[in-house]
Amino acid sequence: MSSAEATKTLLDSSYTDFVKSCVNRPDHPRFITNVSHQSNLPLYHGPVVTINIGAASFEVSKTLLCKRSAYFEAMFNGNFKEGDDQSAEMEEVEGVVSxxxxxxxxxxxxxxxxVFNQEEGPEDRISVALEFTRLADMLGIGNGVESEIARHIKETILNNAPKTYVIFESHIHHITTQHFYAAIRLPEGHLVRLLFARAAIGTYLHTKDFAKDIQELPEFGIDLLKELSICLKTVTFERSSATFLDPFTGKRVTFRP
Known part of the structure:
Protein backbone atom coordinates (compact mmCIF):
# COMPACT_ATOMS: atom_id res chain seq x y z
CA MET A 1 0.00 0.00 0.00
CA SER A 2 1.39 3.42 -0.96
CA SER A 3 1.85 6.24 1.56
CA ALA A 4 -1.06 8.17 0.03
CA GLU A 5 -3.32 5.11 0.18
CA ALA A 6 -2.32 4.42 3.77
CA THR A 7 -3.09 8.01 4.75
CA LYS A 8 -6.49 7.90 3.04
CA THR A 9 -7.31 4.63 4.79
CA LEU A 10 -6.37 6.16 8.11
CA LEU A 11 -8.44 9.29 7.50
CA ASP A 12 -11.50 7.20 6.64
CA SER A 13 -11.12 4.77 9.54
CA SER A 14 -13.62 4.66 12.38
CA TYR A 15 -12.29 5.84 15.74
CA THR A 16 -11.71 2.25 16.86
CA ASP A 17 -9.74 1.32 13.73
CA PHE A 18 -7.85 4.62 13.89
CA VAL A 19 -6.52 3.78 17.35
CA LYS A 20 -5.57 0.25 16.30
CA SER A 21 -3.65 1.54 13.29
CA CYS A 22 -1.68 4.12 15.29
CA VAL A 23 -0.19 1.92 17.98
CA ASN A 24 3.34 0.67 18.36
CA ARG A 25 2.34 -1.87 20.99
CA PRO A 26 -1.24 -2.99 21.71
CA ASP A 27 -0.77 -2.41 25.43
CA HIS A 28 0.82 1.02 25.09
CA PRO A 29 -0.35 3.14 22.13
CA ARG A 30 2.08 5.83 21.04
CA PHE A 31 0.57 8.66 19.00
CA ILE A 32 3.37 10.76 17.55
CA THR A 33 4.38 10.39 13.93
CA ASN A 34 2.08 7.69 12.59
CA VAL A 35 -0.46 10.13 11.18
CA SER A 36 0.02 12.61 8.36
CA HIS A 37 -2.46 15.48 8.40
CA GLN A 38 -1.23 18.86 7.23
CA SER A 39 -3.15 21.09 9.65
CA ASN A 40 -1.79 19.42 12.78
CA LEU A 41 1.50 17.98 11.53
CA PRO A 42 3.78 20.52 13.27
CA LEU A 43 2.20 19.55 16.59
CA TYR A 44 3.10 15.87 16.33
CA HIS A 45 6.75 16.27 17.26
CA GLY A 46 8.51 17.00 20.50
CA PRO A 47 7.97 15.58 23.99
CA VAL A 48 5.16 13.21 24.86
CA VAL A 49 3.01 12.80 27.95
CA THR A 50 1.37 9.64 29.21
CA ILE A 51 -2.36 9.44 29.88
CA ASN A 52 -3.57 6.46 31.89
CA ILE A 53 -7.23 5.46 31.95
CA GLY A 54 -7.88 2.28 33.86
CA ALA A 55 -5.58 -0.39 32.43
CA ALA A 56 -5.03 1.55 29.19
CA SER A 57 -2.05 3.84 28.67
CA PHE A 58 -1.49 6.37 25.88
CA GLU A 59 1.58 8.38 24.94
CA VAL A 60 0.43 11.56 23.23
CA SER A 61 2.21 14.58 21.80
CA LYS A 62 2.37 17.08 24.66
CA THR A 63 2.37 20.03 22.27
CA LEU A 64 -0.75 18.81 20.52
CA LEU A 65 -2.59 17.91 23.71
CA CYS A 66 -1.85 21.21 25.46
CA LYS A 67 -2.55 23.25 22.33
CA ARG A 68 -6.04 21.78 21.98
CA SER A 69 -7.03 21.42 25.64
CA ALA A 70 -7.06 24.10 28.33
CA TYR A 71 -7.42 21.29 30.87
CA PHE A 72 -4.20 19.55 29.84
CA GLU A 73 -2.40 22.86 29.31
CA ALA A 74 -2.98 23.72 32.97
CA MET A 75 -2.18 20.19 34.09
CA PHE A 76 1.14 19.70 32.30
CA ASN A 77 2.42 23.27 32.18
CA GLY A 78 1.22 24.35 35.61
CA ASN A 79 2.50 23.70 39.10
CA PHE A 80 0.99 20.25 39.42
CA LYS A 81 2.41 16.81 40.07
CA GLU A 82 1.40 15.76 36.55
CA GLY A 83 3.65 18.48 35.15
CA ASP A 84 6.63 17.05 37.01
CA ASP A 85 5.82 13.45 36.08
CA GLN A 86 4.63 14.27 32.54
CA SER A 87 1.90 11.70 33.07
CA ALA A 88 -1.66 11.76 34.35
CA GLU A 89 -4.19 9.32 35.72
CA MET A 90 -7.72 9.96 34.48
CA GLU A 91 -10.41 8.35 36.57
CA GLU A 92 -13.15 6.71 34.56
CA VAL A 93 -16.46 8.56 34.86
CA GLU A 94 -19.57 6.91 33.45
CA GLY A 95 -20.82 8.73 30.39
CA VAL A 96 -17.80 11.04 30.25
CA VAL A 97 -14.31 9.58 30.72
CA SER A 98 -13.63 6.16 29.27
CA VAL A 115 -15.48 8.81 12.02
CA PHE A 116 -18.03 6.82 13.98
CA ASN A 117 -18.41 3.07 13.76
CA GLN A 118 -21.31 2.50 11.37
CA GLU A 119 -21.67 -1.08 12.56
CA GLU A 120 -23.10 0.27 15.81
CA GLY A 121 -26.82 0.99 15.92
CA PRO A 122 -28.18 4.57 15.89
CA GLU A 123 -28.91 4.56 19.63
CA ASP A 124 -25.38 3.42 20.44
CA ARG A 125 -23.83 5.98 18.09
CA ILE A 126 -25.76 8.75 19.82
CA SER A 127 -24.53 7.46 23.19
CA VAL A 128 -20.93 7.43 21.96
CA ALA A 129 -21.28 10.94 20.54
CA LEU A 130 -22.68 12.28 23.80
CA GLU A 131 -19.94 10.64 25.83
CA PHE A 132 -17.26 12.22 23.67
CA THR A 133 -19.03 15.59 23.75
CA ARG A 134 -19.05 15.60 27.54
CA LEU A 135 -15.36 14.63 27.64
CA ALA A 136 -14.49 17.38 25.15
CA ASP A 137 -16.43 19.89 27.25
CA MET A 138 -14.66 18.78 30.42
CA LEU A 139 -11.25 19.12 28.76
CA GLY A 140 -11.99 22.47 27.14
CA ILE A 141 -11.66 21.14 23.59
CA GLY A 142 -12.98 23.67 21.07
CA ASN A 143 -12.28 24.02 17.36
CA GLY A 144 -15.70 22.95 16.12
CA VAL A 145 -16.40 19.91 18.30
CA GLU A 146 -19.92 21.13 19.18
CA SER A 147 -21.04 21.68 15.60
CA GLU A 148 -19.44 18.46 14.36
CA ILE A 149 -21.10 16.26 16.98
CA ALA A 150 -24.44 18.07 16.62
CA ARG A 151 -24.27 17.42 12.87
CA HIS A 152 -23.49 13.74 13.43
CA ILE A 153 -26.35 13.20 15.88
CA LYS A 154 -28.80 15.04 13.62
CA GLU A 155 -27.78 12.96 10.60
CA THR A 156 -28.00 9.76 12.64
CA ILE A 157 -31.58 10.56 13.61
CA LEU A 158 -32.73 11.72 10.18
CA ASN A 159 -31.03 8.89 8.28
CA ASN A 160 -32.57 6.24 10.51
CA ALA A 161 -36.15 7.49 10.70
CA PRO A 162 -38.88 4.82 10.95
CA LYS A 163 -40.23 3.63 7.62
CA THR A 164 -43.78 3.38 8.92
CA TYR A 165 -46.31 6.18 8.40
CA VAL A 166 -46.68 8.68 11.24
CA ILE A 167 -49.20 11.49 11.60
CA PHE A 168 -46.48 13.92 12.67
CA GLU A 169 -42.75 14.09 12.16
CA SER A 170 -40.99 12.90 15.30
CA HIS A 171 -37.24 13.18 15.79
CA ILE A 172 -36.81 11.37 19.09
CA HIS A 173 -36.59 7.86 17.66
CA HIS A 174 -33.33 6.33 18.91
CA ILE A 175 -33.17 8.96 21.69
CA THR A 176 -33.48 7.57 25.20
CA THR A 177 -34.10 9.18 28.57
CA GLN A 178 -30.40 8.66 29.30
CA HIS A 179 -29.55 10.69 26.21
CA PHE A 180 -31.69 13.58 27.46
CA TYR A 181 -30.05 13.26 30.87
CA ALA A 182 -26.55 13.37 29.34
CA ALA A 183 -27.43 16.34 27.14
CA ILE A 184 -28.53 18.54 30.04
CA ARG A 185 -25.18 17.91 31.72
CA LEU A 186 -23.66 20.06 28.99
CA PRO A 187 -23.54 23.86 29.49
CA GLU A 188 -26.60 25.96 28.67
CA GLY A 189 -26.52 27.02 25.04
CA HIS A 190 -24.29 24.12 23.98
CA LEU A 191 -25.23 23.14 20.41
CA VAL A 192 -25.63 19.46 21.26
CA ARG A 193 -27.81 20.25 24.27
CA LEU A 194 -30.00 22.54 22.16
CA LEU A 195 -30.28 19.90 19.45
CA PHE A 196 -32.05 17.48 21.78
CA ALA A 197 -34.57 20.13 22.83
CA ARG A 198 -35.26 20.97 19.19
CA ALA A 199 -35.62 17.30 18.29
CA ALA A 200 -38.36 16.89 20.90
CA ILE A 201 -40.60 19.80 19.90
CA GLY A 202 -42.78 17.86 17.45
CA THR A 203 -43.32 15.04 19.92
CA TYR A 204 -44.11 17.49 22.73
CA LEU A 205 -46.73 19.26 20.62
CA HIS A 206 -48.43 16.08 19.46
CA THR A 207 -48.03 13.61 22.33
CA LYS A 208 -49.55 14.28 25.75
CA ASP A 209 -47.61 11.49 27.46
CA PHE A 210 -44.26 12.99 26.49
CA ALA A 211 -44.69 15.87 28.95
CA LYS A 212 -45.10 13.30 31.72
CA ASP A 213 -42.04 11.39 30.56
CA ILE A 214 -39.75 14.40 31.01
CA GLN A 215 -41.09 15.57 34.37
CA GLU A 216 -38.01 14.17 36.10
CA LEU A 217 -35.77 16.24 33.82
CA PRO A 218 -36.69 19.85 34.68
CA GLU A 219 -33.57 21.29 33.02
CA PHE A 220 -34.54 19.61 29.78
CA GLY A 221 -38.10 20.89 30.17
CA ILE A 222 -36.77 24.44 30.46
CA ASP A 223 -34.65 24.00 27.32
CA LEU A 224 -37.64 22.58 25.47
CA LEU A 225 -39.96 25.45 26.44
CA LYS A 226 -37.34 28.03 25.43
CA GLU A 227 -36.97 26.45 22.01
CA LEU A 228 -40.74 26.08 21.71
CA SER A 229 -41.27 29.79 22.39
CA ILE A 230 -38.94 30.56 19.49
CA CYS A 231 -40.70 27.99 17.34
CA LEU A 232 -44.17 29.45 18.02
CA LYS A 233 -43.08 32.78 16.57
CA THR A 234 -42.85 31.04 13.18
CA VAL A 235 -46.47 29.79 13.18
CA THR A 236 -48.61 30.75 10.19
CA PHE A 237 -52.27 29.92 9.61
CA GLU A 238 -53.65 28.75 6.29
CA ARG A 239 -57.39 28.04 6.19
CA SER A 240 -57.97 25.20 8.66
CA SER A 241 -54.34 24.34 9.32
CA ALA A 242 -51.31 25.85 10.98
CA THR A 243 -47.67 25.36 10.09
CA PHE A 244 -44.47 26.13 11.94
CA LEU A 245 -40.76 26.03 11.20
CA ASP A 246 -39.29 22.83 12.60
CA PRO A 247 -36.03 23.97 14.26
CA PHE A 248 -34.56 20.48 13.93
CA THR A 249 -34.89 20.16 10.15
CA GLY A 250 -35.43 23.79 9.12
CA LYS A 251 -38.57 22.74 7.21
CA ARG A 252 -42.12 23.95 7.66
CA VAL A 253 -44.43 21.29 9.08
CA THR A 254 -48.15 21.13 9.79
CA PHE A 255 -49.41 21.16 13.35
CA ARG A 256 -51.89 18.31 13.86
CA PRO A 257 -53.48 18.54 17.32
Missing part, protein backbone atom coordinates in the same frame (compact mmCIF):
# COMPACT_ATOMS: atom_id res chain seq x y z
CA UNK A 99 -11.11 4.47 27.02
CA UNK A 100 -13.70 4.74 24.25
CA UNK A 101 -14.23 8.49 24.62
CA UNK A 102 -10.45 9.02 24.77
CA UNK A 103 -10.09 7.08 21.51
CA UNK A 104 -12.51 9.57 19.96
CA UNK A 105 -10.54 12.44 21.45
CA UNK A 106 -7.32 11.16 19.90
CA UNK A 107 -8.90 10.93 16.47
CA UNK A 108 -10.25 14.47 16.82
CA UNK A 109 -6.91 15.86 18.01
CA UNK A 110 -4.83 14.23 15.31
CA UNK A 111 -7.21 14.39 12.36
CA UNK A 112 -9.65 17.17 13.23
CA UNK A 113 -12.54 14.82 12.50
CA UNK A 114 -14.47 11.91 13.96
Missing amino acids: VRSFHLLLQWLYLGRI
Whole structure:
Protein backbone atom coordinates (compact mmCIF):
# COMPACT_ATOMS: atom_id res chain seq x y z
CA MET A 1 0.00 0.00 0.00
CA SER A 2 1.39 3.42 -0.96
CA SER A 3 1.85 6.24 1.56
CA ALA A 4 -1.06 8.17 0.03
CA GLU A 5 -3.32 5.11 0.18
CA ALA A 6 -2.32 4.42 3.77
CA THR A 7 -3.09 8.01 4.75
CA LYS A 8 -6.49 7.90 3.04
CA THR A 9 -7.31 4.63 4.79
CA LEU A 10 -6.37 6.16 8.11
CA LEU A 11 -8.44 9.29 7.50
CA ASP A 12 -11.50 7.20 6.64
CA SER A 13 -11.12 4.77 9.54
CA SER A 14 -13.62 4.66 12.38
CA TYR A 15 -12.29 5.84 15.74
CA THR A 16 -11.71 2.25 16.86
CA ASP A 17 -9.74 1.32 13.73
CA PHE A 18 -7.85 4.62 13.89
CA VAL A 19 -6.52 3.78 17.35
CA LYS A 20 -5.57 0.25 16.30
CA SER A 21 -3.65 1.54 13.29
CA CYS A 22 -1.68 4.12 15.29
CA VAL A 23 -0.19 1.92 17.98
CA ASN A 24 3.34 0.67 18.36
CA ARG A 25 2.34 -1.87 20.99
CA PRO A 26 -1.24 -2.99 21.71
CA ASP A 27 -0.77 -2.41 25.43
CA HIS A 28 0.82 1.02 25.09
CA PRO A 29 -0.35 3.14 22.13
CA ARG A 30 2.08 5.83 21.04
CA PHE A 31 0.57 8.66 19.00
CA ILE A 32 3.37 10.76 17.55
CA THR A 33 4.38 10.39 13.93
CA ASN A 34 2.08 7.69 12.59
CA VAL A 35 -0.46 10.13 11.18
CA SER A 36 0.02 12.61 8.36
CA HIS A 37 -2.46 15.48 8.40
CA GLN A 38 -1.23 18.86 7.23
CA SER A 39 -3.15 21.09 9.65
CA ASN A 40 -1.79 19.42 12.78
CA LEU A 41 1.50 17.98 11.53
CA PRO A 42 3.78 20.52 13.27
CA LEU A 43 2.20 19.55 16.59
CA TYR A 44 3.10 15.87 16.33
CA HIS A 45 6.75 16.27 17.26
CA GLY A 46 8.51 17.00 20.50
CA PRO A 47 7.97 15.58 23.99
CA VAL A 48 5.16 13.21 24.86
CA VAL A 49 3.01 12.80 27.95
CA THR A 50 1.37 9.64 29.21
CA ILE A 51 -2.36 9.44 29.88
CA ASN A 52 -3.57 6.46 31.89
CA ILE A 53 -7.23 5.46 31.95
CA GLY A 54 -7.88 2.28 33.86
CA ALA A 55 -5.58 -0.39 32.43
CA ALA A 56 -5.03 1.55 29.19
CA SER A 57 -2.05 3.84 28.67
CA PHE A 58 -1.49 6.37 25.88
CA GLU A 59 1.58 8.38 24.94
CA VAL A 60 0.43 11.56 23.23
CA SER A 61 2.21 14.58 21.80
CA LYS A 62 2.37 17.08 24.66
CA THR A 63 2.37 20.03 22.27
CA LEU A 64 -0.75 18.81 20.52
CA LEU A 65 -2.59 17.91 23.71
CA CYS A 66 -1.85 21.21 25.46
CA LYS A 67 -2.55 23.25 22.33
CA ARG A 68 -6.04 21.78 21.98
CA SER A 69 -7.03 21.42 25.64
CA ALA A 70 -7.06 24.10 28.33
CA TYR A 71 -7.42 21.29 30.87
CA PHE A 72 -4.20 19.55 29.84
CA GLU A 73 -2.40 22.86 29.31
CA ALA A 74 -2.98 23.72 32.97
CA MET A 75 -2.18 20.19 34.09
CA PHE A 76 1.14 19.70 32.30
CA ASN A 77 2.42 23.27 32.18
CA GLY A 78 1.22 24.35 35.61
CA ASN A 79 2.50 23.70 39.10
CA PHE A 80 0.99 20.25 39.42
CA LYS A 81 2.41 16.81 40.07
CA GLU A 82 1.40 15.76 36.55
CA GLY A 83 3.65 18.48 35.15
CA ASP A 84 6.63 17.05 37.01
CA ASP A 85 5.82 13.45 36.08
CA GLN A 86 4.63 14.27 32.54
CA SER A 87 1.90 11.70 33.07
CA ALA A 88 -1.66 11.76 34.35
CA GLU A 89 -4.19 9.32 35.72
CA MET A 90 -7.72 9.96 34.48
CA GLU A 91 -10.41 8.35 36.57
CA GLU A 92 -13.15 6.71 34.56
CA VAL A 93 -16.46 8.56 34.86
CA GLU A 94 -19.57 6.91 33.45
CA GLY A 95 -20.82 8.73 30.39
CA VAL A 96 -17.80 11.04 30.25
CA VAL A 97 -14.31 9.58 30.72
CA SER A 98 -13.63 6.16 29.27
CA VAL A 99 -11.11 4.47 27.02
CA ARG A 100 -13.70 4.74 24.25
CA SER A 101 -14.23 8.49 24.62
CA PHE A 102 -10.45 9.02 24.77
CA HIS A 103 -10.09 7.08 21.51
CA LEU A 104 -12.51 9.57 19.96
CA LEU A 105 -10.54 12.44 21.45
CA LEU A 106 -7.32 11.16 19.90
CA GLN A 107 -8.90 10.93 16.47
CA TRP A 108 -10.25 14.47 16.82
CA LEU A 109 -6.91 15.86 18.01
CA TYR A 110 -4.83 14.23 15.31
CA LEU A 111 -7.21 14.39 12.36
CA GLY A 112 -9.65 17.17 13.23
CA ARG A 113 -12.54 14.82 12.50
CA ILE A 114 -14.47 11.91 13.96
CA VAL A 115 -15.48 8.81 12.02
CA PHE A 116 -18.03 6.82 13.98
CA ASN A 117 -18.41 3.07 13.76
CA GLN A 118 -21.31 2.50 11.37
CA GLU A 119 -21.67 -1.08 12.56
CA GLU A 120 -23.10 0.27 15.81
CA GLY A 121 -26.82 0.99 15.92
CA PRO A 122 -28.18 4.57 15.89
CA GLU A 123 -28.91 4.56 19.63
CA ASP A 124 -25.38 3.42 20.44
CA ARG A 125 -23.83 5.98 18.09
CA ILE A 126 -25.76 8.75 19.82
CA SER A 127 -24.53 7.46 23.19
CA VAL A 128 -20.93 7.43 21.96
CA ALA A 129 -21.28 10.94 20.54
CA LEU A 130 -22.68 12.28 23.80
CA GLU A 131 -19.94 10.64 25.83
CA PHE A 132 -17.26 12.22 23.67
CA THR A 133 -19.03 15.59 23.75
CA ARG A 134 -19.05 15.60 27.54
CA LEU A 135 -15.36 14.63 27.64
CA ALA A 136 -14.49 17.38 25.15
CA ASP A 137 -16.43 19.89 27.25
CA MET A 138 -14.66 18.78 30.42
CA LEU A 139 -11.25 19.12 28.76
CA GLY A 140 -11.99 22.47 27.14
CA ILE A 141 -11.66 21.14 23.59
CA GLY A 142 -12.98 23.67 21.07
CA ASN A 143 -12.28 24.02 17.36
CA GLY A 144 -15.70 22.95 16.12
CA VAL A 145 -16.40 19.91 18.30
CA GLU A 146 -19.92 21.13 19.18
CA SER A 147 -21.04 21.68 15.60
CA GLU A 148 -19.44 18.46 14.36
CA ILE A 149 -21.10 16.26 16.98
CA ALA A 150 -24.44 18.07 16.62
CA ARG A 151 -24.27 17.42 12.87
CA HIS A 152 -23.49 13.74 13.43
CA ILE A 153 -26.35 13.20 15.88
CA LYS A 154 -28.80 15.04 13.62
CA GLU A 155 -27.78 12.96 10.60
CA THR A 156 -28.00 9.76 12.64
CA ILE A 157 -31.58 10.56 13.61
CA LEU A 158 -32.73 11.72 10.18
CA ASN A 159 -31.03 8.89 8.28
CA ASN A 160 -32.57 6.24 10.51
CA ALA A 161 -36.15 7.49 10.70
CA PRO A 162 -38.88 4.82 10.95
CA LYS A 163 -40.23 3.63 7.62
CA THR A 164 -43.78 3.38 8.92
CA TYR A 165 -46.31 6.18 8.40
CA VAL A 166 -46.68 8.68 11.24
CA ILE A 167 -49.20 11.49 11.60
CA PHE A 168 -46.48 13.92 12.67
CA GLU A 169 -42.75 14.09 12.16
CA SER A 170 -40.99 12.90 15.30
CA HIS A 171 -37.24 13.18 15.79
CA ILE A 172 -36.81 11.37 19.09
CA HIS A 173 -36.59 7.86 17.66
CA HIS A 174 -33.33 6.33 18.91
CA ILE A 175 -33.17 8.96 21.69
CA THR A 176 -33.48 7.57 25.20
CA THR A 177 -34.10 9.18 28.57
CA GLN A 178 -30.40 8.66 29.30
CA HIS A 179 -29.55 10.69 26.21
CA PHE A 180 -31.69 13.58 27.46
CA TYR A 181 -30.05 13.26 30.87
CA ALA A 182 -26.55 13.37 29.34
CA ALA A 183 -27.43 16.34 27.14
CA ILE A 184 -28.53 18.54 30.04
CA ARG A 185 -25.18 17.91 31.72
CA LEU A 186 -23.66 20.06 28.99
CA PRO A 187 -23.54 23.86 29.49
CA GLU A 188 -26.60 25.96 28.67
CA GLY A 189 -26.52 27.02 25.04
CA HIS A 190 -24.29 24.12 23.98
CA LEU A 191 -25.23 23.14 20.41
CA VAL A 192 -25.63 19.46 21.26
CA ARG A 193 -27.81 20.25 24.27
CA LEU A 194 -30.00 22.54 22.16
CA LEU A 195 -30.28 19.90 19.45
CA PHE A 196 -32.05 17.48 21.78
CA ALA A 197 -34.57 20.13 22.83
CA ARG A 198 -35.26 20.97 19.19
CA ALA A 199 -35.62 17.30 18.29
CA ALA A 200 -38.36 16.89 20.90
CA ILE A 201 -40.60 19.80 19.90
CA GLY A 202 -42.78 17.86 17.45
CA THR A 203 -43.32 15.04 19.92
CA TYR A 204 -44.11 17.49 22.73
CA LEU A 205 -46.73 19.26 20.62
CA HIS A 206 -48.43 16.08 19.46
CA THR A 207 -48.03 13.61 22.33
CA LYS A 208 -49.55 14.28 25.75
CA ASP A 209 -47.61 11.49 27.46
CA PHE A 210 -44.26 12.99 26.49
CA ALA A 211 -44.69 15.87 28.95
CA LYS A 212 -45.10 13.30 31.72
CA ASP A 213 -42.04 11.39 30.56
CA ILE A 214 -39.75 14.40 31.01
CA GLN A 215 -41.09 15.57 34.37
CA GLU A 216 -38.01 14.17 36.10
CA LEU A 217 -35.77 16.24 33.82
CA PRO A 218 -36.69 19.85 34.68
CA GLU A 219 -33.57 21.29 33.02
CA PHE A 220 -34.54 19.61 29.78
CA GLY A 221 -38.10 20.89 30.17
CA ILE A 222 -36.77 24.44 30.46
CA ASP A 223 -34.65 24.00 27.32
CA LEU A 224 -37.64 22.58 25.47
CA LEU A 225 -39.96 25.45 26.44
CA LYS A 226 -37.34 28.03 25.43
CA GLU A 227 -36.97 26.45 22.01
CA LEU A 228 -40.74 26.08 21.71
CA SER A 229 -41.27 29.79 22.39
CA ILE A 230 -38.94 30.56 19.49
CA CYS A 231 -40.70 27.99 17.34
CA LEU A 232 -44.17 29.45 18.02
CA LYS A 233 -43.08 32.78 16.57
CA THR A 234 -42.85 31.04 13.18
CA VAL A 235 -46.47 29.79 13.18
CA THR A 236 -48.61 30.75 10.19
CA PHE A 237 -52.27 29.92 9.61
CA GLU A 238 -53.65 28.75 6.29
CA ARG A 239 -57.39 28.04 6.19
CA SER A 240 -57.97 25.20 8.66
CA SER A 241 -54.34 24.34 9.32
CA ALA A 242 -51.31 25.85 10.98
CA THR A 243 -47.67 25.36 10.09
CA PHE A 244 -44.47 26.13 11.94
CA LEU A 245 -40.76 26.03 11.20
CA ASP A 246 -39.29 22.83 12.60
CA PRO A 247 -36.03 23.97 14.26
CA PHE A 248 -34.56 20.48 13.93
CA THR A 249 -34.89 20.16 10.15
CA GLY A 250 -35.43 23.79 9.12
CA LYS A 251 -38.57 22.74 7.21
CA ARG A 252 -42.12 23.95 7.66
CA VAL A 253 -44.43 21.29 9.08
CA THR A 254 -48.15 21.13 9.79
CA PHE A 255 -49.41 21.16 13.35
CA ARG A 256 -51.89 18.31 13.86
CA PRO A 257 -53.48 18.54 17.32
